[in-house]
Amino acid sequence: MTSEDPSATALPATTSLANRYGGQKRALGGKTKRNIVIAALVLAMAFMAWIATSSAQAPVTFKDIGYSTVDETQAEVDYQVTKYPGSTAKCAIKAMDSKFAVVGWKVVEIGPNDPKAGADGGSTTAQRTVLQTESAAVSGVVDSCWIVDSGK
Structure with a gap:
């Protein structure tokens, strides 16, 4: 067992x-x-x-309208900026040559708008910026825009 x-x-x-x-x-x-x-x-x-x-805090938007070359050292960029009428924005504008190299750059401040000015109750305004360039520019555009803090 x-x-x-x-x-x-x-x-x-x-x-x-x-x-x-x-x-x-x-x-x-x-x-x-x-x-x-x-x-x-x-x-x-x-x-x-x-x-x-x-x-x-409404964002800022922009739209390129056009550009013109005044001469070898100057370009003009036309654009529209849409933002809250009471806010201040800054936009970086650039001019480029035929190889897309930046030949002109400027940061412009766009202050508060009167609600009766511009389109959309003062939200959209047309802007023109004159840029000094290092050589002949073949295009000009808005690179970016942003809202500036009111506390600064």
Whole structure:
């Protein structure tokens, strides 16, 4: 007769799994669930506030209208700037030669507009900037525009 090996006796499945992977996890308590919901609501409200304040600072946009070369040392760039009438913007204007090298550069400030001036209730205004160039320019464009902080 053979005797059973005591080390080979099978443990119940739940006990062996608990030993291997750990016991069953406890469910979240009511207080923990409430704190998670409150934290999610606070984050959602903060996100909505951020969206509301960031859209209040309307961006500035621009549109190139044209350019003209006065002579070998001067170019004129015509463009439109659209922004909130009460804000101040700065725009970087550049003139380029036939190899797209920058031969003239200027940053201009566009101050607040009267709501009765320009199109769209003072939002869009036409601008002309004269650039001094190092050599003959074959094009002139607005490189970028941005809103200037009123606190500066």
